[in-house]
Amino acid sequence: MITIEHLKKTFKKNKVEAVKDVSLEVRDGEIFALLGPNGAGKTTSMRMLSTLLKPTAGRITYDGKDIEEDTVAIRRRITFLTNEIRLDGQFTPDELANYYGRLYEMSPEQISKNKKDLFDYFGITEFADRRYETFSTGMKQKTSLAICLLHDPDTIIFDEPTNGLDILTQRLIEQLILRLKGEGKCIILSTHILDLVSRLADRVGVIVDGKSVYCGTVADMAPSLGVETLDEAFVKLYEENHEEQAIVKKK
Amino acid sequence: MNRNHVWHVMQNEWRKTSKSKMQLILMLLVPFLAVAFISWGMNYVLNMTSHYTARVFCQSADQIENVKLVIADFPEFDCVVGDEADVEEQVESGKIDSGVLISDEKISIIYDSSLITSSSCLKDSSDVAEYLTAALEGQEVLKEMRDFMPEKEIIDLSTDEEILDAFLDKMVGVIGMIIFLMMSSNALALAAGSITGEKERHTFDTLVLCPASLPKILMGKNLVLMSEIFLSGLVGIVTAVVSFALWNGDSFALIRRFAGKNLMWVLALFILMVTSTLVITTVFSVIASAFSETKKAALFASAGMVIISISSMIPTFTKAEIVDFIPVANWSGVIKSICKGAVNMQALLAALCISLILYILGIVVSSKLWERTVE
Numbered sequence: 001m002i003t004i005e006h007l008k009k010t011f012k013k014n015k016v017e018a019v020k021d022v023s024l025e026v027r028d029g030e031i032f033a034l035l036g037p038n039g040a041g042k043t044t045s046m047r048m049l050s051t052l053l054k055p056t057a058g059r060i061t062y063d064g065k066d067i068e069e070d071t072v073a074i075r076r077r078i079t080f081l082t083n084e085i086r087l088d089g090q091f092t093p094d095e096l097a098n099y100y101g102r103l104y105e106m107s108p109e110q111i112s113k114n115k116k117d118l119f120d121y122f123g124i125t126e127f128a129d130r131r132y133e134t135f136s137t138g139m140k141q142k143t144s145l146a147i148c149l150l151h152d153p154d155t156i157i158f159d160e161p162t163n164g165l166d167i168l169t170q171r172l173i174e175q176l177i178l179r180l181k182g183e184g185k186c187i188i189l190s191t192h193i194l195d196l197v198s199r200l201a202d203r204v205g206v207i208v209d210g211k212s213v214y215c216g217t218v219a220d221m222a223p224s225l226g227v228e229t230l231d232e233a234f235v236k237l238y239e240e241n242h243e244e245q246a247i248v249k250k251k
Numbered sequence: 252m253n254r255n256h257v258w259h260v261m262q263n264e265w266r267k268t269s270k271s272k273m274q275l276i277l278m279l280l281v282p283f284l285a286v287a288f289i290s291w292g293m294n295y296v297l298n299m300t301s302h303y304t305a306r307v308f309c310q311s312a313d314q315i316e317n318v319k320l321v322i323a324d325f326p327e328f329d330c331v332v333g334d335e336a337d338v339e340e341q342v343e344s345g346k347i348d349s350g351v352l353i354s355d356e357k358i359s360i361i362y363d364s365s366l367i368t369s370s371s372c373l374k375d376s377s378d379v380a381e382y383l384t385a386a387l388e389g390q391e392v393l394k395e396m397r398d399f400m401p402e403k404e405i406i407d408l409s410t411d412e413e414i415l416d417a418f419l420d421k422m423v424g425v426i427g428m429i430i431f432l433m434m435s436s437n438a439l440a441l442a443a444g445s446i447t448g449e450k451e452r453h454t455f456d457t458l459v460l461c462p463a464s465l466p467k468i469l470m471g472k473n474l475v476l477m478s479e480i481f482l483s484g485l486v487g488i489v490t491a492v493v494s495f496a497l498w499n500g501d502s503f504a505l506i507r508r509f510a511g512k513n514l515m516w517v518l519a520l521f522i523l524m525v526t527s528t529l530v531i532t533t534v535f536s537v538i539a540s541a542f543s544e545t546k547k548a549a550l551f552a553s554a555g556m557v558i559i560s561i562s563s564m565i566p567t568f569t570k571a572e573i574v575d576f577i578p579v580a581n582w583s584g585v586i587k588s589i590c591k592g593a594v595n596m597q598a599l600l601a602a603l604c605i606s607l608i609l610y611i612l613g614i615v616v617s618s619k620l621w622e623r624t625v626e
Contacts, residue, residue, distance in 0.1 A: 050460065052456055052459060052460065072462045072464065073462075075460055075461065075462045076462045078460075079460065080460055084453050085453060085454075085456055085457055086452055086453040086454050086457075087454055088267065088454055089452070090267060090270045090271065091267075091270075095266070099259065099262075099263050100457070100461065102259045103256060103259055103260075103458075103461040103463050104461060104462060105255070105462065144457075147457065148457070148460075
């Protein structure tokens, strides 16, 4: 189980307070969707969750272990994927898998077994000897997914994984998420696509202006706010909690 | 520290280099071409400017055969029949630097229309030959001549050590500095590509997410960077040695005579290269780590080049012994002392220790900076 308590992040460079107070709970084996408008602090929260950023305040724990105490151990268990992540273009998927597998301290047998499974699943086996830089956007994303999942992590953090991808690759990623859930993995998913959330997610967290304003099941979200659809629930949460909107309402 | 992580990063970086034609050209071909061309050019200019032209004028044709035997070992001199007017005319018109006029009674040396010195009366041709030999081998008369025109190279008058000093000042100092600057400019490009480029290409996150700490990743990258810089320096040194041997055989033979007594010079050269490589790697990897854009890193790395260049010019401002202990500043001095077979090993080892400390500090600072720029 992952718990996030009063997470805060202020960037030193530009003094921007990207995350002000986020508290969430993600359970084992579930698909947890993180929703929020642009600039709400989703990506920053996801980056802190994946150990790429250090929180300014607050605490993240994986099964009770503080992320700051044993970052390396946590990194062995998780993976993080965004549509921005790229791999070294001059290498082939095969070389990349061998390199990252070794960095994850996997045995050669483990590497070749996991590599075969993932490459077959994503349909990149026949391109395994081609340079990554020659691939299309979709193929690059598939390769990145395969590499990120190579070490068989039990928690997968996806930050808007389907952005900019064609419908076929989007469907493949959706199927992958369900497959991973079926394997008992925990999936944290940040997205703008509410339809995707209603189809895949078990529970949902909503962030507005750097603050978590909802954390509960997808099924309960709309009824608990007195609306009918997920869209309406999201808009209501936004209007009630967005700082400028709230001020206008008060006036 | 899990050395495997460092090793895996190193293997990957080397593979990356071997796949990049640009990096290979920068690392191997550029130092080779630059050093070979500059060595050839400098040698050409050196020969042009230092070739001393003198002519021996014999007033009578009978003297010529004897004189030719005497000057056979001095290719700078040739021998013709002529009188004082001929000597003055040729010196004034710039055809020759000086003229040696031999008459039955005396030898006169004329340079720039001035009679520098003349011998006392000479009795016969054997007396002339003896005097001329003594003069050309650097005895009193020609020593006076050298004092009179110190800007001219009169190779025959110098001791071997003086000849070597002149050569080292003119050639080795400059070529050594060029090799050194070539190593720095290589470091600039390679560090920007390997360290800053990770962020620009968005490959940094995948790397950092691995259970390998940033200092380990950075150390792996730095060790490969070091080996690449070292290799480019080595290509430069080997090219310079071959160039000297090809185009400046005499001076090269002298270097071999002075430096080649034992193989300590190999060790000294290795230590010097390692010391310089450590400092260069440290400076450029710290700069590269501080930025997330290659352009910015390259801009600031140019400032690093200036700092390194200024540091390497310290010996121009001070001749204090302490310079031998300062990495980078000791570069030209140590190269010269290696060529002369008189290296201060104690100072060289101290410089190596200083650069090692700098390198370790650099790794710590770089990894902090590298991590910080991700935000």
